[in-house]
Amino acid sequence: MNTGLKDKVLAQGMNPDIVVQQIENFKNGFPFLKITAPATPVDGIKVLSESELDHFSQTYPEKASKIDVVKFVPASGAASRMFKDLFSFLESDGDLSKSSFVQKFISNLSKFAFFTDLDDSLKSKGNSIQSCLDAKDYKSIVNELLSDEGLGYGNLPKGLLRFHAYPSENRTPAQEHLVEGLQYGIGKGNTVKIHFTVSPEHEEKFKAEISKVLPGLKASSGVEFEVTYSQQKKSTDTIAVTMENEPFEEEDGSLLFRPAGHGALLENLNDINADLIFIKNIDNVVPDRLKEPTKTYKMAIAGILLEVQEKVFEALRGLDLAIDHESVGFAAQVYNAGLGGKIPAPISSGSLEEVAGFLKGKLNRPIRVCGMVKNTGEPGGGPFWIEEEDGSLSLQILETAQIDLNDPNSKKHFSTSTHFNPVDLVCGTKDYKGHSFDLLKFRDMQTGFITEKSKSGRDLKALELPGLWNGAMAGWNTLFVEVPLITFNPVKTVNDLLRDEHQ
Template sequence: MLTKDQKQQIEHQGMPLDKVELQIKNFETGFPFLDIQKAAQIGDGIRVLEDQALRKAVDEYVEKSGDKIIVKFVPASGAASRMFKNLFAFLEEDSPALEKDDFVNKFITEIESFAFYEDLDKSLKSKGSSIKASLQSGRYADIIKHLLTDEGLGYGNLPKGLLKFHNYASGSRTPVEEHFVEGAQYGVGKENMARLHFTVSPEHQEKFEEKIEVVKPVMENEYGVKFEISFSQQKKSTDTIAVDLDNRPFIEDDGSILFRPAGHGALLENLNDIDADLVFIKNIDNVVPDRLKSTTTTYKKAIGGILLHAQEETFKALKDLDLAVDEVSVDRAAKVFTDVLGGKLPATFSEKTLAEKASFLRRKLNRPIRVCGMVENTGEPGGGPFWVKEADGTLSLQIAETAQLDLDEPGQKKIFQSSTHFNPTDLVCGIRDYKGNAFDLMEFRDPKTGFITQKSKSGKDLKAQELPGLWNGSMADWNSIFVEVPLITFNPVKTINDLLRDVHQ
């Protein structure tokens, strides 16, 4: 039971009381597992684009995207501190020994390969040292400290998007700059405009704005396109209450209730605010140098073309149903749902009356559409593609995280283990309906697909709750098309040494 003071704190947070009470109830009851029917695989839920189909999809995108408002939506709130976990740990040791730490040893011995090398060396020289002198005298901790702390480059306190990732003859680029380049290559739409939207942390937005003020005119001049840049922050009202192990509000030392950011699912509200015909979603750190961008560009255009074709066919079918409900319009709508969108009708569909079929298909077709790239599963973490049975008997394609599945149940575990692909946060979304109105995306999520995790703070255990994931439960009721894309299009940077891989050199 919440006290009067706790209720006042919750209202001050800007959250409806009934919303918080529901969150506490979720802690008490838990979230139900997702009942997957089978893994989506090539030929059964995952499409493969052979050369001719790939060219056709790309051509369709090039032909039809010019009059569309296209936004590149980039979750960019991630702090870089996690990239440097091993380096921070090295600094905390009493007598750090390079030869005993393979990760740090690799970082030090290959330090000249990093795009920030010259900046780091220049910074050290301003303090009367240099990388070379530090290496010769074995002062490795000095180099690392100068990279991470505000004594030098302060990389440990920066957002990942503002670190130097890639070297070029003309200089180096951050992920933000690489997303500008990608935007120019496949995100140019109406008015020759490439629109980039970054979701950022409040403490980092000013730094992003400063960087973009410098980058934008340079990129516009180099690529001959206009850029429109916007930002948003995860809304405080999407935070979720934390509880102790008895499901009571977790109280901080100062007596306040602890609220925590609710995971990337909270960004659904940010996405819902976007005014666009097409939205490409891609994480801030999944970028490569120019020499490897062509494959990404080709497949981004291809999934964009598939979406535009699916939208066109879906919109025609819905408009036909508005004009007349007859055998022809209903059959066409059913064909669009199964052949174009890849949905599977329930066994009882044939038993419905004509009017019931039309109503059913209207509901199924008039939804947001997404086309998701899927790469072969090589052991990387990520949501897997599965067929899920909906309440009305329809089989739909969904992306499920491991935490959503009951892997203690043998049948579910077997299905999970048969999965061959995963989603690397590579998707394009159609968020307008057939009348040109924006969908309210909040209506198409499954609130039962949240997550509960156990954490700790100030030495005390707590339970945290995440909202349905942005490309998982938050898009559970969308029409989804899954397309296999090459593994080379997925190159995230999770640790600093990932930048030493060939794909980032």
């Protein structure tokens, strides 16, 4: 890196060594991962029997009451993509017949939880939804919903939109996550701890929304709440480059750095001090009438993690005390049966000390249990077995971009996969001595993503860090558990709120 470029990087508070590596990543790209098989209920995905479901969901609450539990909710994304079709309609001639999406939106207005707020906002300006409908002035309705002069939904994060209507209130996803926390997130001190990652411009609005609903929740439940917030760290931004892989310069000569995707939130997760951390996206919430399956399976996957983790800790303590056939045999059993790990033949035929060293390295890692739903054609990462550099196999959540679909074997494994990742994770981030792992040491920096964007009419390449539940957790011990499809109800467009699961 030449001196002038280095000075610019330093002037913007970024690390020159990291920027050099990022530019190399643009030039070289990222290698595909070596898939050996899809993870399926036959091999890699655990399908719980009724008795197992009962056992894990019933043993979890007592264990949770003695540990620190945190619900980690990525909530910084803006909702603007939810309203893509409505924004297009505002730029059109206003002919409703040209957009079936907008027709559906307009004809079902009364079914949205924000209907009353929207009507009140229009009435404050001497209008109403009904008068706009009578005049066929649909643009005024859409504009009132999206613009900052109205409800401002076009610029708000998903977490602050009214998703669900109840007889006495209309809830946002942020509020639904608080309610959900009461069902499976009560930890030590009879407290629900929830951490939202938010964008700087929305933090105060989040705090205002939470402060409105918390007193009522505390009073009705008798449970304490501890709600915290963090923002994606500026230091995790990645440099943008031209199509020729040169640093992209703004008109004022400064370098363009961009937010690096949800993988940047690994830093935020790394700052959480807890014994058990649930991760779930902000928009994956349902009304109270459908919360029971989520509650049951969340407790079950957490119960599985705590039970497996106890055995892992026992095995590691045993290896600390002595390296003998008993301690190594037990550690191997935990690795094979408890974690689904597969010891490479060259290792298993080595000395007792070599096997013990391998097992210590594999067991002393963060652990996660991930819910997996049957693949119904939704886009998203899937569960696969991949081969590590040491010859061992591990379970990973892969995005399509990480798979070489030109390779016949990889394409076959991809096409025969049966499940996908709904972002339903529970994580153990402390070691057997009670110390928090440095999670940054367990990510695979060779699993980032390069995308093409534009700025000021100029094409550019952008770099995303390894995804939070993909490469950012590549070095974790991973278990996959099948969860029912009803536990996955994301809201990608505003009309998704018309589905039965959100009514």
